[in-house]
Amino acid sequence: MERNIRKIGLVNLWVLLAGATTSFVLARLSASFAGQTVSVFIGLGFLIAAVSYFQMRLEERERLERLEFDELAKSRGGSALFATEEAELFAARRSREQFERFMVPAFTVILFLLQAGGAFLLWRWLEKSSSAKLAEPLVAMALFGLFALVLFLLGKYSAGIARLEGQRLLRPGASYLLLGAYLCFVVVASVAAVEAGFSRVDVFAARALCVLLALNALETMVSLVLEIYRPRVKGQQARLLYESRLVGLLSQPEGLITTAAQALDYQFGFKVSETWFYRFLEKALAWLVLLQLGALLLSTCFVFMEPGQEGLLERFGRPVEGRQILQPGAHLKFPWPIDRVVRYSTQQIQSFNVGFIPDPEREKESTVLWTVPHYKEEFNLLVASRDSEAALATSAPGEQAVPVSLLTVGIPVHYQISDVKAWAYSYSDAGQLLEKIATREVVRYLVGVDLNEIMSTARQQTAEVLRQRIQDRANELDLGVKILFVGLQDIHPPVKVAPYYEAVVAAIQEKEARILEAQAYSSNQVPVAAAKAKRKVLEAEAYRARKVPLAEAQKARFTNQMAAYEASPTIFSARSYYQTMARGASGARKYILAATNTQDVLNVNLEDKIAKSLMDSAAGLSTPGAK
Amino acid sequence: MKKSNLSLLVGFLLVIIFGLLLFAYQVRQTQVAVVTTFGKPTSDRTEPGLYWKMPWPIQKVYQFDKRIQNFEEDKFEETFTSDKKNLLVRVYAGWRIIEPRVFLQRFANGSVQEAERTLEGLIRTEKNATVGKHPFSHFISPNENDLKLVEIEQEILKSVQERAKGNYGVEVRFLGIKKLGLPESITQKVFDRMKAERDRLVQEYKGQGESQSIIIRATADRERDSILAQGDADAMRIRGQGDAEAAKFYSVFEKAPELALYILGLNALEQTLKERSTLILDQRTPPFNLLTAKPEAPAKK
Numbered sequence: 001m002e003r004n005i006r007k008i009g010l011v012n013l014w015v016l017l018a019g020a021t022t023s024f025v026l027a028r029l030s031a032s033f034a035g036q037t038v039s040v041f042i043g044l045g046f047l048i049a050a051v052s053y054f055q056m057r058l059e060e061r062e063r064l065e066r067l068e069f070d071e072l073a074k075s076r077g078g079s080a081l082f083a084t085e086e087a088e089l090f091a092a093r094r095s096r097e098q099f100e101r102f103m104v105p106a107f108t109v110i111l112f113l114l115q116a117g118g119a120f121l122l123w124r125w126l127e128k129s130s131s132a133k134l135a136e137p138l139v140a141m142a143l144f145g146l147f148a149l150v151l152f153l154l155g156k157y158s159a160g161i162a163r164l165e166g167q168r169l170l171r172p173g174a175s176y177l178l179l180g181a182y183l184c185f186v187v188v189a190s191v192a193a194v195e196a197g198f199s200r201v202d203v204f205a206a207r208a209l210c211v212l213l214a215l216n217a218l219e220t221m222v223s224l225v226l227e228i229y230r231p232r233v234k235g236q237q238a239r240l241l242y243e244s245r246l247v248g249l250l251s252q253p254e255g256l257i258t259t260a261a262q263a264l265d266y267q268f269g270f271k272v273s274e275t276w277f278y279r280f281l282e283k284a285l286a287w288l289v290l291l292q293l294g295a296l297l298l299s300t301c302f303v304f305m306e307p308g309q310e311g312l313l314e315r316f317g318r319p320v321e322g323r324q325i326l327q328p329g330a331h332l333k334f335p336w337p338i339d340r341v342v343r344y345s346t347q348q349i350q351s352f353n354v355g356f357i358p359d360p361e362r363e364k365e366s367t368v369l370w371t372v373p374h375y376k377e378e379f380n381l382l383v384a385s386r387d388s389e390a391a392l393a394t395s396a397p398g399e400q401a402v403p404v405s406l407l408t409v410g411i412p413v414h415y416q417i418s419d420v421k422a423w424a425y426s427y428s429d430a431g432q433l434l435e436k437i438a439t440r441e442v443v444r445y446l447v448g449v450d451l452n453e454i455m456s457t458a459r460q461q462t463a464e465v466l467r468q469r470i471q472d473r474a475n476e477l478d479l480g481v482k483i484l485f486v487g488l489q490d491i492h493p494p495v496k497v498a499p500y501y502e503a504v505v506a507a508i509q510e511k512e513a514r515i516l517e518a519q520a521y522s523s524n525q526v527p528v529a530a531a532k533a534k535r536k537v538l539e540a541e542a543y544r545a546r547k548v549p550l551a552e553a554q555k556a557r558f559t560n561q562m563a564a565y566e567a568s569p570t571i572f573s574a575r576s577y578y579q580t581m582a583r584g585a586s587g588a589r590k591y592i593l594a595a596t597n598t599q600d601v602l603n604v605n606l607e608d609k610i611a612k613s614l615m616d617s618a619a620g621l622s623t624p625g626a627k
Numbered sequence: 628m629k630k631s632n633l634s635l636l637v638g639f640l641l642v643i644i645f646g647l648l649l650f651a652y653q654v655r656q657t658q659v660a661v662v663t664t665f666g667k668p669t670s671d672r673t674e675p676g677l678y679w680k681m682p683w684p685i686q687k688v689y690q691f692d693k694r695i696q697n698f699e700e701d702k703f704e705e706t707f708t709s710d711k712k713n714l715l716v717r718v719y720a721g722w723r724i725i726e727p728r729v730f731l732q733r734f735a736n737g738s739v740q741e742a743e744r745t746l747e748g749l750i751r752t753e754k755n756a757t758v759g760k761h762p763f764s765h766f767i768s769p770n771e772n773d774l775k776l777v778e779i780e781q782e783i784l785k786s787v788q789e790r791a792k793g794n795y796g797v798e799v800r801f802l803g804i805k806k807l808g809l810p811e812s813i814t815q816k817v818f819d820r821m822k823a824e825r826d827r828l829v830q831e832y833k834g835q836g837e838s839q840s841i842i843i844r845a846t847a848d849r850e851r852d853s854i855l856a857q858g859d860a861d862a863m864r865i866r867g868q869g870d871a872e873a874a875k876f877y878s879v880f881e882k883a884p885e886l887a888l889y890i891l892g893l894n895a896l897e898q899t900l901k902e903r904s905t906l907i908l909d910q911r912t913p914p915f916n917l918l919t920a921k922p923e924a925p926a927k928k
Contacts, residue, residue, distance in 0.1 A: 139683050142648035149641060290637065316677035317655035337653070380814065382807045384769035404767050405821055406814065425656055427721070428696045436697065436719045440803040447767040447807065448774050477721070477801065496818050500825035507829040511836030518840035522847030529851035533858020540862030544869025551873030561890060562883050573889065578914055580893040584900035592918065593909040 005167050006060065009053045012158055012173035016046035019147055019180055027187070030140035031133070033126060033206035034190045038183040040118050040213065042151075044111070045176025048242055051107050055240075056169040058096040065092040108224055108241045115217035123210045126203060134194055134202070141191045148184035151177050159252060172243045178251035183209065196336060212246075219246050300336040305329055308347035310420045314340050325420060344424060346417040349484060352435050354442050355379050355409040356490070368490075370498035380406040380494050383446040383454065405451040406497075410490030411463075413438050413470065415483050422480030430479055434470075437477070438486075441469040455491060463488045649682040652690075659693040659727045661737070662686055668728045689737045691730065695721040695800055698743055698750075705810055706755045712763040715808035718754055718783065721800045722746060729796030742797060750802070753786035766807060780804055 020043035027035025069090070134140065155177030162170035186205055193201035220242070227241055303326060305311050311326035312319065315338060323331075326341060333339035359376035368374050385405040415434065417423045423430045445466055449458055467486035474481050493501050565572045653676070654660045660672040664686050672678055673693070680686040699719040708714055724730045727737075734741040757779055758766075765775035784802040791799055809817060880887035900906075910919045 136683075136688075138648045138652060142645040143683075145641060145645035145648070149638065149645075287633070314656060314675070316675070317653040317658070318675040319656055379806075380808070382767055382809065384767050386769050403764075403769075404809070404817060406817055426694060428657075428692050428694045433695075433697050433721065436699065436803065436805055440719070440805050443804065443807055444776050447776065448769065448771055450769045493821065494818070497821045497825070500822045500829075504825050504828045504832065507832035507836075511832040511839075514836035514840040515843065518843035518847075522843050522850075525847045525851040526854065529854040529858075533854045533861070536855075536858040536862035537865065540865035540869070543866050544872070547866075547869040548872040548876075551876035555876040555879045558879050558883075558887065558890065562886060565883070565886050574913075576890065576893055580897045581914065584897035585906060588900050588904040588906050590906040590908060592912075592915050593907065 005161065005165065005170060006053075006056055008158055008161060009049070009056050009170055009173060012154065012170075012177060013046065013049045013053050015151070015154055016042055016049050016173065016176060016180070019151060020046050023144070023147060023184070023187075026140060026143050030135050030137060030191070032140055032187060032191060033129060033202050034209065035140065035144065035187045037122055037206045037209040037213075038180070038187050040122065041183055041209070042176070042180045044114060044118075045173065045180060047107075047111065047114075048176060049173035051104070051242060052169045052172050052240065055096075055099065055104070058092070058099055059169070061092040062090075062096045065090060104241050105224070105227065108220060108227075111242055112217055112220040112224065115213055115220055119210050119214035119217055122213070123207070126206055126210065129203065134191060137191050137195050141188050144184045144187045144191070148181045148188065150181075151184060152181035155179075155181055155251065168240060168243075171248070172240060175244070175247045175251040179247050182250065197342075212250075216244055216246055219244055297335050301333055303331040303333055303341050305331065305343070308345055309343050310346040310417075311341040311343045312420065312424055314342070342424060344417055344420050346420050349414050349416055350431070351412055351414045352431075352438070354411040354413060354435070354438050355381065370492040370501065371495060373495050374490075375410065378408045378410075378495070381409060381443060381446050383407040383451045384449060386450045386452070406494050407446065407451060407454070408490070408492055408494050409442065409446075409488070411438075411442060411466070412485070412487045412489060413483065414485040415481050417480060418482040419480030422478050426478060426480070430481070433477070434474060434479060434481060437473045437479075438466075438470050441466055441473060445469065451493075455493075459488060459491065462491075651677060651679055652688045653677055654690065657692055657694050658690050659724065660691070661689045661727045661731045663689065663731075668731060671727055673727070689727075689731050691724050691727050691737055692739075693724055693727075695723045696739070698722055698746055699805065700747060700750065702751075703806060703808060704751060704755070706758045708758060708763045708766070709760055710762040710764075713810050713813060714758065714763065714766060715806070715810065716754060716758055716804060717806040717808075718750060718780075718802055719805045720746070720750060720784075720787070720802040722797050723800060724796060725798045726796035731796075733795050742795065745795065746791075746797070746799070749787055749790050750783070750799075753790065754783050757783045757786065776804060 020039050023035060023042055024039035027033075027039055155174050158170055158174035158177060161167060162174050186209075190202045190205040223241055303311060303313075305326050305328045307328050309328060311331075313323050313326055313331075313333060314320065315334065317340075320339070331341075333341065356375040356379065357377040359374075362374050362376075365374065382404045383406070385403055413434075427433050445462070446454070449462075454462060463486050466488075467483050470486060471483040474483065492498060561572070561576075652660070654672045654674070656675045658675070660678075661668050662670045662672065662678075662680055664681070665684075666687075669686075680688060697719065698721070700717050703715050703717045705713055705715050730742065731737040734745070760782075761775060761779055764770075764773040765779060768774055780802055784799065787799050787802065791797060808814075908915050910916060
């Protein structure tokens with residue numbers, strides 16, 4: 001029996017090695033991330049099975065040595081043999097003890113490093129990898145399924161033998177065989193999901209397996225730490241340090257169910273595990289799982305097309321006659337993989353952008369300025385320039401500059417799929433092609449128009465011309481698409497030169513301001529001058545109007561004065577003089593020098609402020625003058 | 628059913644399913660397939676449907692997308708036009724597999740990436756050769772007659788098609804210029820030129836503003852001066868008329884010139900003293916001479 005168990009251990013070892021190698025090669029060929037991750041698990045299982053097999057052989061040698069020793073002891077009785085050192089007598093046992101003391105912990109440390117490093121590196125690798133297209137998915141599913149069956153059968157057998165015979169060293173390898181089987185089923189399911197259109201499932205499954213590997217590493221580390229503090233009792237068989245409880249639980253979940261049943265029995269005080277329901281569940285669990293799988297397969301017979309969608313129905317890859325396009329609503333079909341439906345949103349408006357890559361953060365900004373980048377990336381497109389071309393005419397042929405300017409445009413394009421068959425069956429990626437066509441038409445349009453024209457007068461018509469050109473080209477290529485809208489939401493010089501364009505606008509404003517200022521000046525000066533001229537004329541007229549009658553009056557008066565003068569020349573003269581003095585000098589300030597000594601020189605300051613002080617000392621003024 | 632029978636049934640079903648997967652394959656409407664037996668291509672499947680095969684590794688099925696696939700150059704490549712101007716050109720193309728067996732043989736495992744790499748080499752070569760035959764104005768010009776972009780695309784396509792024909796199992800259906808550009812150093816110079824153009828416009832508008840302002844102001848000044856001069860002239864003429872008309876009445880003064888001068892002097896004195904004036908008089912000035920005389924009236928005669 002012991003020999004048989006060693007054989008089983010050896011078979012497990014080689015099967016795990018073969019499984020790890022072939023699953024890795026197959027996963028690489030089919031580009032399955034989950035498959036490659038599973039091969040790491042099976043590879044680790046091989047290492048563990050190898051160590052446990054080695055340990056199994058050491059224990060076998062020790063058992064034989066013990067038997068041999070017992071035989072010798074019986075035949076010789078108490079002899080000098082017992083006088084020798086025990087260590088010399090039990091070399092195999094010493095080897096086994098040395099192995100358990102040093103090699104097993106060392107291997108467990110290496111195992112931990114492999115598990116942790118593997119989890120880390122696999123996670124990094126998966127982060128960099130995108131969901132690639134699977135190669136030969138059907139072959140991958142078939143072979144992984146067969147691996148799973150082989151591993152499962154062998155694992156079940158080994159686990160049963162280990163449990164029945166109490167062979168603890170057979171248990172780790174058996175657990176990894178079963179785990180490998182379940183994980184191979186996971187790979188089959190993930191490949192099927194990818195084929196069904198859920199392309200990320202393979203990566204997600206691979207990441208989940210990475211997490212499992214990391215947990216396994218954590219468990220190994222905890223086991224190592226606990227081993228240091230474990231009390232050593234002589235004669236007590238040590239637990240295998242490299243054996244994972246987690247792997248054991250995953251590979252033999254029925255153990256968990258049994259434990260749960262025992263816990264329920266204990267908790268409720270009666271044998272729950274003996275109730276009809278529990279027994280029914282135990283018997284029918286496999287059927288229930290099968291039923292579930294059947295229901296899952298049956299569910300693939302129903303298709304519900306959402307509003308705005310159309311689906312292409314294919315049977316064994318061939319379009320189904322008469323039912324090629326499924327409209328919104330419920331439809332029946334054969335189960336996967338016989339029938340397959342590919343959905344397209346035909347009524348939904350789809351869009352893309354030409355000339356820029358939007359930036360969700362900057363889209364929140366309420367002001368869009370030429371001088372501030374408002375997209376994640378803005379492309380400078382070449383546009384013809386009449387200004388440059390005019391400059392070229394004056395240059396020598398070899399020295400001519402390129403007659404171009406650069407322009408940044410933001411052009412959203414909205415479209416609808418009008419012919420789903422043409423869209424799906426003519427091009428591998430019709431959406432991407434439409435973007436290329438639109439970009440090409442924008443480039444073709446810009447190279448033939450002048451920068452200043454497109455930014456001003458030609459702007460309105462540009463959008464419509466572009467829409468028509470993109471539609472024409474799409475029709476020419478039978479793309480099955482209707483271009484609904486092409487917008488010219490943004491068209492301006494690149495950010496680097498945009499301030500100079502704004503400076504031109506500022507200069508135009510400045511020019512207008514200068515002209516308006518001059519017009520204001522003109523508006524002020526001319527009417528004021530007219531008014532002044534008018535005033536002068538009127539003053540002159542007033543002068544004339546005053547002058548003539550005054551002269552006439554003077555004549556009349558003089559005639560009368562002459563008569564009076566002739567009558568009394570002296571009196572007339574004196575009277576006239578005094579009247580004049582009385583009228584004229586009444587308002588004047590007068591200083592009268594009443595002193596007789598007229599030889600004195602008087603200094604009189606006639607400035608107003610001085611005059612005031614003079615007024616203050618008016619009483620004293622005549623005094624010095626008089627003196 | 629016993630549990631062992633159930634396990635057998637499940638196992639049997641699984642073996643059937645996985646076996647079917649090994650023996651059958653589908654070719655979709657969008658695909659073509661080549662079946663190889665021990666590595667040798669033995670049959671092509673161009674029609675969609677379910678087909679049978681011997682299991683791997685005896686027979687292997689290579690499935691290809693038969694639809695038109697997009698290709699775009701990775702590199703935005705600089706090249707020379709016939710008039711020695713640098714230009715960056717990137718093209719895209721639509722190609723499809725027309726001979727799957729040839730395609731499988733020419734490219735390792737029928738690798739589409741490998742095929743696109745080969746196609747890129749072909750397209751780049753023909754593109755650069757074609758661009759070198761055309762002047763810059765065929766690519767960019769405000770004059771519609773100069774532009775030959777579509778013709779250039781057709782030239783490149785024709786050359787690529789001829790090269791690819793029969794050699795690679797693929798057909799290039801169409802080709803377009805997706806992007807045109809200038810090298811960074813030239814782009815910077817174009818920016819400088821655009822700035823200079825704008826600066827010229829700025830100066831032009833400023834000059835126009837200044838010039839029109841000066842003209843408007845000068846015109847206003849001229850009009851103002853003209854109006855004022857006219858006003859002065861009119862005023863002077865009217866004053867002269869007034870003086871002339873007044874002079875008719877002054878002839879009366881000739882009858883007694885001494886008296887007239889005396890009265891005019893008095894009038895002038897009165898007018899002069901009306902404004903703020905200060906008189907410094909001595910006691911001899913009449914009527915202030917009365918200040919020194921005795922305050923009595925002259926005796927009656």
